[in-house]
Amino acid sequence: MNQLALLFGAFFGLTAVIFGAFGAHFLKKKLSAEQLISFETGVKYQMYHAIVLLLLGFQLHQQLTLDNYIIYAFIIGIFLFSFSIYGLVISSAQNKKIKILGPITPLGGLFLIIGWGLLLYKYINL
Template sequence: MEQFTLVFASILGGLAVIFGAFGAHALKKILSEEQLKSFETGVKYQMYHAIVLLIIGFNFKLEIASEKYMVYSFIAGIILFSFSIYGLVISSAKNKKIKILGPITPLGGLLLIIGWALLVYNV
């Protein structure tokens, strides 16, 4: 489970760098200032939580259920929160806003909060 966590953390961290560069360079030309800030919020949250996953992977044995749920909550939260923001921003910039992504963002945020609560519990 530690290996799984570290691999996911590394992938999500690397993708955050790629998406950050993509937003700063390619999307800067087509996004409004507000859209760019939203995109950057997704990137920041993705990177912050990828770092948290690295710390968890190196410091927990991840053998008990609550530790595993903590990892799953962070991973699912990152994907639902950040990736829904990316989808919302890019689709709205193309005037084809994918409205179903709107309710997914807070669900991702809730999973991130659950991950933090489980981190407190497991510490």
């Protein structure tokens, strides 16, 4: 069992529901359709990967280095990808777009890809 994966999976699942409700009820009136779609993309990716972390938390072991790299890649990826989207969308809706967040989103996506790649590598080499 990997406690870190379970902890972050639960945290990211919780905050995905909160951000989803925030977007659907509060931001819906303040965002353009395009901005709302971007915000929802962040929420979806966060929830999908929160579920992955929870599943992996029961399968992977904290003592194995590769398992830890997989978990770290997903945690960093979720944070950089989804939270940079939230920041970009909310700041652009206020006409104060935080441009530095733009390059962070694909970096987060890269970490998610690395997490999936490491997971594939692990299961190929069982």
